[in-house]
Amino acid sequence: MLNKKGQTEDAIEVCITLVLIVIGIIAISILHADYTFSLKNAKSVLFADGETVTAYDTTFIGLDLLNTLRLPVTKETTIGELLVSLPQNYPDIQDPLDTGLIVQYPNNRLGCGDTFFASLSAYLTPVYGEQWFLSVFEGDEMIFFCTPIVAEYAKVRSANMTLPSVSTDEKTRVVLEVYI
C-alpha cells in the first residue's frame, strides 16, 4: 500500500487526468461541430438545394443568364434586346420585329415562338437539360415565359438581372430558373 505522499500524488494525477479528458471531449466536440458546419456549407454549394445531387452544375447560373442575353436571335437583334422590348408589346404585340419570335397565350401572357425557343434551347438545354425556365417580369407581373418543362418540378436555383426598359418606367427583370 502506498504511503500518504504516494496517495496524494495519485489523487493529483487522477484530477489532472479528469481535467485533460474534459478538455479532450470539448476539443473533439468543437472539431465535430466545425466539421458539420463545413460539410453543410460545402453541400450548399455542391448540391443546389443542400441535399439533392443534381445532374447540372448551377453554381454559375448568373453568368449563364448573362451569356443567354448576349445570344443573337435574329441577324440584328440579341435575346437581351428582344426581352427589353417585351413591356412595349404587352399585352398587345405591336413591334413588327417580334413577329414569329413571340407568341401570345389566351391569358395575354407572352411566350417564345419556335425560332426564339430554338435559340434559347440550343444554349440552355446542353447546360441544364430540359429543366430551365426563363421569364420576364414587369414590376411584379410575369409578362413572358419560355421553357421546355412539361411536368411540375421543384425549383432549385435561380438568377435574375434587372435590365433598362425601352419606354416604360417599370424595370424589366429577367429570371432564369433551374428545376429538378
Added chain:
Amino acid sequence: MNRKAFVLLYISGFAFLVAIFVFFGTLDKQTPGGGAVYLGEKEIKAFELYEKAEQDLYVIELTALLAGKEASQEDEETFKNSFETLFTKRLEENGFDGTGYSFTYTFTSETVTIIGKTTTELVYHDGSLTYAVVPNVKVTVPFEESEDLR
C-alpha cells in the same frame, strides 16, 4: 515523480494547449484572403464578384445600344446630343453614374459606332476581395447618314 518534475509537466502541458489554440486561432489571418470554410469558397466568391461586374457592364452596354437606336430615329444633326441625354438619363435610372463619359462617334454609310470612355470605376467588395472595372462601352447601331455629315 517528484514535485519538480510535476511542475515541469504542468508547464509543458499548459504551453502545449496554448500553442494549439494560438496556432488554430490565427489560422484565418495566416491564410491569404482569409480562411475558407470549404475548398473553393474564396474562388467562387471571386467569381461571383466578376459575374456581378459583367452583369453591370452588360446593362451599361445595353443602355448605350438602346439609346443609340432611339437617337438614330431622330434628326441626324441632333443625334449626338440626343444619344448622350438618353444614355445619361437611363444609366442614372438604373443606378449608375452616367456623367463622366466622353464619346467618340465614327459614322459609316449605314452605321454609327459609339465609343464611350469614363474614368469612373465600378468597384465591388466582398469581404477581403475587391474587384474594380472601368465601364467603357462600344456599340454599333444602324444609322442612315445624311450628306451634310459626310
